[in-house]
Amino acid sequence: GSDEQAQAFKAAFAGRIGGIGGSLQFTAAHAETAKHEPLAGRRDALYPAYQAANGQIDPANPSKAQGAIDQVLGDADALAGDATALQDAVQQALEAWESHAGDFEQAVQQIEELETWEDPQAGALRGQADQARSHADARRYEEATTTLEALLPALEPVYEEYQRQKEAQPDYEAQLTEQTGRLEPL
Numbered sequence: 001g002s003d004e005q006a007q008a009f010k011a012a013f014a015g016r017i018g019g020i021g022g023s024l025q026f027t028a029a030h031a032e033t034a035k036h037e038p039l040a041g042r043r044d045a046l047y048p049a050y051q052a053a054n055g056q057i058d059p060a061n062p063s064k065a066q067g068a069i070d071q072v073l074g075d076a077d078a079l080a081g082d083a084t085a086l087q088d089a090v091q092q093a094l095e096a097w098e099s100h101a102g103d104f105e106q107a108v109q110q111i112e113e114l115e116t117w118e119d120p121q122a123g124a125l126r127g128q129a130d131q132a133r134s135h136a137d138a139r140r141y142e143e144a145t146t147t148l149e150a151l152l153p154a155l156e157p158v159y160e161e162y163q164r165q166k167e168a169q170p171d172y173e174a175q176l177t178e179q180t181g182r183l184e185p186l
Helices: 002-030 033-055 063-099 101-117 122-137 141-183
Strands: none
Touching: 002 033, 002 063, 033 063, 063 101, 063 141, 101 122, 101 141, 122 141
16 A cells, blocks of 8 residues: 555656756756746755655555645646746747847947947947847846847947948048148148
C-alpha cells in the first residue's frame, strides 16, 4: 500500500519538477531576475514539502498522507503553469528583440555617423539607443523592442537629412572655394 503510494508520489513529483526545471532553466538564462527568482524560490520550497508529505505515508493508512500529497502536487502544478507562462512570454519577447537586432545595429551605426557629423539631434537619438540596449542587457526585451520601435521612426528623417547634406557637401565646398577665390582679391 504505502510503497505503491510512495512510488506513485515520487513519479508524479519527479515529472512535474522536471518540467518546472526545464522552464526555469530557460528563464534563469533569459528572464529578468526579478521575474525568475520568485518562481525558483517556489520550486526550492517544493522539495521540503515533498519530503514532509513523503514522511507522512503510512502503509496501514494510505489516506493519512493523501492530503499532503495532493497539496504538494497541486503546488507543483500551479508552479509549472506559472513557469511555463513566464518561459513563453520571455521567449516571445526575446525572439521579437532578436528579430530587430539588424535594425538596432544599423540604427547605432547611423547614430554614430550623425555624431561624427555633429548633428544636434544625435545626442537624443543616442540616448534612445542606449536605453534600448540597457533594457536588452537587463533582459527586459519587450521594453527594448518598444524603445527601438520608437527610435527608428525618429531616426529616419534625421538620417535622411544628414545624407542629403553629406551628398550636397562636395558641391557646396566647390562653390565655396570658387567664391572664396573670387572674393579674396577684392
